[in-house]
Amino acid sequence: MLYLHDVWVNWFEGEENGYNVSPFHEWRKEDGIELLDQAPLLYITDDLYQYIENDLQDLPISLLESIHRRAYLRKNQERKSLDYAAIVTNGHSVLAFDTLGYTLPVRKSRLIPRQERLALEMIEGQKPNKYDWDPALARKEHHILSLSPEYMLGLTRKERQLKQLLMMALDQLQHTDNPEEIRYWLTEWEPSHYPMVKEYTIEQAWQKLYEGTTPGWSRSHEELCGKIIKGQPFFEKIWELENHKAEAGIKNQN
Numbered sequence: 001m002l003y004l005h006d007v008w009v010n011w012f013e014g015e016e017n018g019y020n021v022s023p024f025h026e027w028r029k030e031d032g033i034e035l036l037d038q039a040p041l042l043y044i045t046d047d048l049y050q051y052i053e054n055d056l057q058d059l060p061i062s063l064l065e066s067i068h069r070r071a072y073l074r075k076n077q078e079r080k081s082l083d084y085a086a087i088v089t090n091g092h093s094v095l096a097f098d099t100l101g102y103t104l105p106v107r108k109s110r111l112i113p114r115q116e117r118l119a120l121e122m123i124e125g126q127k128p129n130k131y132d133w134d135p136a137l138a139r140k141e142h143h144i145l146s147l148s149p150e151y152m153l154g155l156t157r158k159e160r161q162l163k164q165l166l167m168m169a170l171d172q173l174q175h176t177d178n179p180e181e182i183r184y185w186l187t188e189w190e191p192s193h194y195p196m197v198k199e200y201t202i203e204q205a206w207q208k209l210y211e212g213t214t215p216g217w218s219r220s221h222e223e224l225c226g227k228i229i230k231g232q233p234f235f236e237k238i239w240e241l242e243n244h245k246a247e248a249g250i251k252n253q254n
Contacts, residue, residue, distance in 0.1 A: 001070070002041040002122050004087055009034050009096050009109035018053035019152040019160060021095070021108045026157040028245055037074035039096065040067045040086040043123040048131065049090035051138040054149075058103045059084075060133040071098075087111070087119060091128070094119045144171050144210065151214050159217040161242045166213060166225040169235060173228070174206050182206050189213065189224050 010031045012021045027033070042063070044052075052059065064084050071085035085098040094116045097105035111119065142148040144167050152160050173182060179202040186209045187194045197205065213221060229235035 001066070002043075003070075004039050004041050004115060004119060004122075005037065006074075007036040007039055007087065007096065007115055008112055009036055011098065011107040011109050013107045014056070015108060016054065016056040017146060017149065017152075018095070018108075019149050020164075021053070021110055022157050023110045024112045028157075030245065035074045036085070036096070037072040037079055039071040041119055041122060042067070042086055042088045043126055043128050044088050044090060044131070045128045046090040046092075047135045047138050048133065049088055049093065049095070051133075051135075052088055052097060052105050053093070053095050053108070055138070055140060056104050056106070057137060059099070059105065060131040061103075063129075063131045063133075064099075064103060089119050089123060091120070091123065144174075147214070151216075155217050158242055158245075162222060162225055162239070163217055165229065165235060165238050165242070166221060169225065169228045169232075170206075170210055170213065174210075179205070182209065185209060185224070185228060186212075188227065189220070 010022070010024075010027050010033050015021055044063075048060075051057070063086075067084055067086045069081045069083060071082040073080045073082055073085075082098055083101045084103070085096070087094060087096045089095070094111050096109040096111060098107040100106045110116075145164075147163070147167065152163070155163065173185065176182065182202055182205045183197045183200065186200075186205045187197055189209055190212055193200075193208065200208070213224065226239065229239055
């Protein structure tokens with residue numbers, strides 16, 4: 001079995017979509033960076049890699065057995081074994097995961113560029129390991145709280161987080177008993193709807209708002225997000241934290 005040593009990881013916990021596992025250039029000073037003293041490196045098929053990267057389901061038993069207690073975390077000069085942790089690659093991308101003792105990839109991390117290159121070099125000329133699992137499990141349905149990767153393409157870490165916050169607010173809005181509120185936010189987003197907004201059913205108005213805000217990210221998206229969450233403490237807290245972290249990250253880069 002191949003191993004990587006002294007691997008810096010930045011765990012993102014409970015993320016089912018790979019686009020929320022930030023690459024190295026988006027790591028922040030306050031992130032909890034850890035050091036893997038040793039981690040198995042597995043060359044796997046692309047469908048299994050996508051399954052691990054973009055879902056939170058049980059991993060193949062044969063894969064878990066092959067890595068059991070073979071990874072070690074280095075902390076305060078102590079070496080601690082991890083039940084099921086490894087670095088996987090499909091020959092193009094690289095991802096670290098740790099199950100925290102469960103059977104699914106609870107924590108995921110990208111690697112720093114130098115270690116990504118090393119991982120890819122180490123599996124050159126080899127064939128992917130085969131594990132007993134059903135590729136049909138990799139089929140995944142996306143929805144408003146788990147957008148398709150195409151809608152997150154090209155966005156920064158802050159933009160992805162705020163877009164998810166906006167989608168959470170829209171999901172809540174969909175279940176409101178106040179049709180006028182939905183119509184109001186539609187015209188706030190796109191004033192051209194104003195002349196006919198009264199003719200829209202509540203479902204039509206919400207769908208037009210959802211379809212209009214799903215693609216990309218812009219200043220208009222951010223302004224709508226900031227307005228629509230006002231008066232909702234939980235959403236406001238997420239907004240404040242994300243903007244504070246993003247600003248701190250910019251200052252650190254400067």
